[in-house]
Amino acid sequence: MLAYLIRRLFAAAVMLVVIVMVVFCIFFLVPKWAGVDIATSFVGKQADPAAVEAVRQKLGLGDPIYAQVWEFFKGIFVGRTYSGGGDVTQCSAPCFGYSFRSEQAVWPVLTDRFPVTLGLALGAAVLWLILGVAAGVLSALKRGSFWDRGAMVVALAGVSLPIYFTGMLSLAIFVFGLKLFDGQYVPLEESFTGWFGGMILPWITLAFLYAAMYARITRATMLEILGEDYIRTARAKGLKEQTVIGKHAMRSTMTPILTMLGMDLGALIGGAILTETTFSLPGLGQAVLNGIKTQDLPIILGVTLITSVAVLVANLVVDVLYAVIDPRVRLS
Amino acid sequence: MTAPLHEPTAEAAPSAAEEAALISADAKAVQGRSLGRIAWERLKRDKLALTGGIVVLLLIAVALLAPVITNLVGQDPDAYHEDLIDPLFGTPTGSLGGISGDHLLGVEPVNGRDIFARILYGARISLLVGFLSAIVAVILGTILGVLAGFFGGWVDSAISRVMDGLLAFPQLLFIIALVSVMPNELLGLTGTGVRVFVMILVIGFFGWPYIGRVVRGQTLSLREREYVEAARSLGAGRLYILFKELLPNLVAPIIVYTTMMIPTNILTEAALSFLGVGVKPPTSSWGQMLSGALDYYDSDPMYMVVPGVAIFITVLAFNLFGDGVRDALDPKGSR
Numbered sequence: 190m191l192a193y194l195i196r197r198l199f200a201a202a203v204m205l206v207v208i209v210m211v212v213f214c215i216f217f218l219v220p221k222w223a224g225v226d227i228a229t230s231f232v233g234k235q236a237d238p239a240a241v242e243a244v245r246q247k248l249g250l251g252d253p254i255y256a257q258v259w260e261f262f263k264g265i266f267v268g269r270t271y272s273g274g275g276d277v278t279q280c281s282a283p284c285f286g287y288s289f290r291s292e293q294a295v296w297p298v299l300t301d302r303f304p305v306t307l308g309l310a311l312g313a314a315v316l317w318l319i320l321g322v323a324a325g326v327l328s329a330l331k332r333g334s335f336w337d338r339g340a341m342v343v344a345l346a347g348v349s350l351p352i353y354f355t356g357m358l359s360l361a362i363f364v365f366g367l368k369l370f371d372g373q374y375v376p377l378e379e380s381f382t383g384w385f386g387g388m389i390l391p392w393i394t395l396a397f398l399y400a401a402m403y404a405r406i407t408r409a410t411m412l413e414i415l416g417e418d419y420i421r422t423a424r425a426k427g428l429k430e431q432t433v434i435g436k437h438a439m440r441s442t443m444t445p446i447l448t449m450l451g452m453d454l455g456a457l458i459g460g461a462i463l464t465e466t467t468f469s470l471p472g473l474g475q476a477v478l479n480g481i482k483t484q485d486l487p488i489i490l491g492v493t494l495i496t497s498v499a500v501l502v503a504n505l506v507v508d509v510l511y512a513v514i515d516p517r518v519r520l521s
Numbered sequence: 522m523t524a525p526l527h528e529p530t531a532e533a534a535p536s537a538a539e540e541a542a543l544i545s546a547d548a549k550a551v552q553g554r555s556l557g558r559i560a561w562e563r564l565k566r567d568k569l570a571l572t573g574g575i576v577v578l579l580l581i582a583v584a585l586l587a588p589v590i591t592n593l594v595g596q597d598p599d600a601y602h603e604d605l606i607d608p609l610f611g612t613p614t615g616s617l618g619g620i621s622g623d624h625l626l627g628v629e630p631v632n633g634r635d636i637f638a639r640i641l642y643g644a645r646i647s648l649l650v651g652f653l654s655a656i657v658a659v660i661l662g663t664i665l666g667v668l669a670g671f672f673g674g675w676v677d678s679a680i681s682r683v684m685d686g687l688l689a690f691p692q693l694l695f696i697i698a699l700v701s702v703m704p705n706e707l708l709g710l711t712g713t714g715v716r717v718f719v720m721i722l723v724i725g726f727f728g729w730p731y732i733g734r735v736v737r738g739q740t741l742s743l744r745e746r747e748y749v750e751a752a753r754s755l756g757a758g759r760l761y762i763l764f765k766e767l768l769p770n771l772v773a774p775i776i777v778y779t780t781m782m783i784p785t786n787i788l789t790e791a792a793l794s795f796l797g798v799g800v801k802p803p804t805s806s807w808g809q810m811l812s813g814a815l816d817y818y819d820s821d822p823m824y825m826v827v828p829g830v831a832i833f834i835t836v837l838a839f840n841l842f843g844d845g846v847r848d849a850l851d852p853k854g855s856r
Contacts, residue, residue, distance in 0.1 A: 204686060215698050345844075349837040351788055353795050353811060354829035357818045365819040456691055463693075463792055467815065477694060478796060481701045489698065496691040504689060 197508050201501040206262075208497045209490070213258050216486045261286070261490070285494075286487035288480075295491040298476060303495065306472035308377065308384075309391055309464065310457035314450070316396035317403055322446060324400065325407025330434065332412065340404060347401025356394045356467035363390060374470050391468045395461065399453060407446060414441045444514060451507030455500030556773060556850070563849040570845020576838035584648045587641040594625065598642045599803050602633030612821045626827050629810075630817050636824070639805035640831050646794075646806040647835060650720050651787035657725025659779050662732030663771070669733070670740025671763060681737070684730035692727045696789065699723045701798045713804040720799060724786050732778045739774055743767055773850045780846050784839035791832050807832050 252260070260269065264284035285295035324344070328337040363369045370390060375383030414420065415438060423433045462474035469475075473492050480488035564570055583590065591598065602624075607614050612630045620627045626637040669680035703719045743749060749766050757766070793799035794808030802809065807828040814825035 204689060207686065208690065211695075212698070215695075215702060345840055346833075346837065349784065349840050350833050351791055351795070351808075351811070351829070351836075353792070353815075354825070354832065357811070357815060357825050358829070361818045361822050361825070452689070456693075462697070462796065466796060478697070481697055482797065484702070493691065493694060493698075496694060500689055500691055 193512060194509065197505055201505055204501060205494075205497055209261070209494060210254075210258055212490055212493045213254060213261075216484075216489065217254060217257070285491040288488050289485045290483050290488075295487045298488065299473070299491050299495055302471060302473045302476050304377065305374070305470055306461060306465070306474065307458055308388060309395065309461055309470060309472060310454055312388060312392045313395035313399065313457070314454050316392055317399035318446075318450065320396065321400035321403025322407050324404040326411055326434075326439075326442070328404065328408045329411035329415065337408075341408070344401040344404045347397055348405065350398070352394060352398050352463050353467045355397060356391070356464065359390050359394055360468070374468070391464055391470060394467075395457075395464050403446065403449070406449065407442060410442045410445055411438060414438050417441075440514065444511065447507050447510055447514075451503040452500070455503030456496070458496075458499040458503070560773075560846075560849040564845055567845045567848065569841050570849070573838040573841030573843075573845065576834065577842055580644060580835055580838065581648060583641060584644040587645055590641055591635075591638040594637065596624070596635040596638040598634065598638040598805055600634065602628055602635070604633070606631060606633045610820060612817065620823070627823050629813070630821050630824060636810075636827050639810065640807070640827060643805045643807040643810065643828065643831070644835070646717065646800055646804070647787050647790055647832075650717060650724065650790040651783045651839075653721045654724035654728065654786045654790075655779050655782045657721060658728030658732055658782060659775060661725065661729035662778075663736050663775060665729065666733040666736025667740050667763065667767065667771070670737040671744060671759075671767070673741075677737070680733070684733050684737075687727060687730045688734075690727070693789075693792070696723050696727060697793065697796060697798050700793060713800055716800050720790055720793060724789050728782055728786065731782065732775065735774050735778055736771055739771055740767060743770055777843070777847045777850055780839065780843035784836040784843065787832070787836055787839070 263269065264286065266283070269284045269286075283296055285299065287294055288298070324340045328340045331337050364371065370386050373383075374387045377384045420433060420438060423437050424430075428437075461470075461472065462478055464470070465472045465474040466478060473495060477489055477492040477496075479485070480492065564574075606612070606628070613628050613633065624635050624637065626635075626640060628635055629639070665680050665684075669677040700716070700719050700723055703715060744767070749762060752762055752766050790799060791806070791808035791811070794806040795812045797809075797812060799808060800806040810828040811825060811832075814821075814828070817824050
């Protein structure tokens with residue numbers, strides 16, 4: 190088990206380095222081909238060459254890519270000192286650099302926005318797991334029934350609707366039409382009920398999409414497993430149907446669901462870009478979208494790194510749970 | 522051969538009779554039917570899938586004929602109709618977002634462009650990106666998947682690592698990042714052309730591991746089958762085995778994954794345009810219309826409903842058709 194964990198951790202760390210390098214390349218090499226100078230875009234088009242040169246030196250933009258990646262990683266763990274033209278800025282660890290646009294440090298921006306996205310992702314995940322898995326299992330057990338058909342029609346509609354459209358519809362109906370919620374994000378520290386009221390529509394909208402996906406997958410997996418020999422054996426032994434389904438069939442059904450959950454939750458914690466844009470939630474997704482639109486590399490790097498860590502951690506947790514559920518995994 | 526056995530039951534009940542007739546008909550015809558024929562016969566019986574398929578064909582026709590249809594109703598997607606806009610609120614003056622005989626689906630807020638015409642032109646972008654990015658993914662996925670499965674060894678481990686890595690990537694984030702840093706001129710294309718081209722490549726690139734994984738798995742298992750062994754022992758070369766023995770058997774899973782990938786790609790394109798990194802105005806796209814509608818969801822809800830429903834119908838039709846194709850090509854499914 191320990192060897193398995195170490196192997197997974199090592200793979201995750203490698204993946205992280207690769208992701209940061211890829212992001213660096215996207216934002217440094219592509220503008221270079223296109224003939225855009227990052228230092229110029231930082232200072233502004235009309236700036237004098239001396240100022241541009243100072244920025245380039247201070248941010249180390251003239252260094253080779255690998256040196257810049259190294260400085261970036263070093264900054265996260267031990268902090269970083271920017272100096273150029275007699276102008277020195279000390280950025281203490283964890284240093285993710287400064288925004289090109291607002292000149293704020295990136296780390297506080299990340300820590301401010303992380304709880305919003307985390308709350309959104311976790312709340313929605315609880316909802317969609319309960320709804321999706323329950324609907325899928327019921328549909329599989331009552332295959333061909335009215336319930337099964339109804340649930341699958343709703344699920345198919347759910348996966349065919351873009352989340353920003355369902356989000357806007359729910360805003361129009363519940364916030365503008367029925368005035369049930371006021372549709373404003375309120376930080377959790379200020380008021381729990383305000384936060385809850387502001388989050389409930391994003392939760393339901395997000396959960397609807399994922400519950401639809403999970404219901405379809407759960408149903409398909411459950412149906413396949415119900416046809417397996419060991420289920421027939423369990424029934425032949427005279428086990429109660431409850432035990433056959435609840436203990437034997439559910440265990441195998443949960444493995445693919447768990448994989449999906451790990452990936453989806455990881456990706457969402459790193460920024461539910463579409464949901465946050467639709468409901469104007471000040472989360473990581475909104476931050477990265479703004480960063481991309483204004484070519485604010487440090488913000489993008491910071492959020493990408495957090496997203497990647499979230500995806501990797503979620504996958505790691507899933508891998509460990511996998512090994513607990515299915516001992517064969519540990520050996521392969 | 523089993524047909525006579527079923528004849529007595531044919532009188533029992535109408536439904537049973539039908540079933541028996543079907544079974545006996547199938548049993549008689551079993552010899553010499555190709556996979557494609559079996560699949561087509563199953564698909565013909567699946568009403569939902571057929572409906573989806575017909576809607577898809579209609580959508581393709583509408584997209585191809587967009588200029589003709591808009592001419593026919595006398596509308597131009599880029600023409601402003603500011604006389605139909607309330608100058609105070611910027612919303613259309615007529616009821617239901619300005620729906621009228623001239624403007625079948627109403628007009629946009631502020632500038633009053635005809636929504637019907639813009640929806641038709643938006644269909645072109647959606648379908649173009651949806652189809653072509655799926656093709657990019659299929660080509661990459663098939664080539665790399667077959668290479669990994671067929672050659673094994675270090676080729677397999679290298680390709681598999683890349684696939685795992687891409688699947689674990691925060692994809693939407695990278696697609697947005699890549700599309701947004703692309704320059705406005707590329708390979709002789711400008712503006713919308715570059716955007717569409719880049720979207721097709723990037724969406725296709727992030728889609729190939731899904732097909733690659735399936736193709737690799739299939740190739741791995743097919744490679745060890747007796748008939749491949751037989752071909753090999755008869756002295757068939759690697760290329761012969763690859764193209765004559767393996768690829769024909771990979772067609773079914775590839776078709777299934779392609780049809781299932783198109784709706785996802787259409788949704789991704791819409792999402793990119795919604796976020797403002799996809800197609801740039803004045804070219805119209807459904808996602809972009811929805812992004813404009815976000816500011817008017819309370820005062821002009823029709824502006825949001827029309828493109829939303831357009832996306833919904835398109836994706837639903839592809840999903841229904843894709844599910845039908847999957848069931849029809851599934852060797853385990855009942856005939």
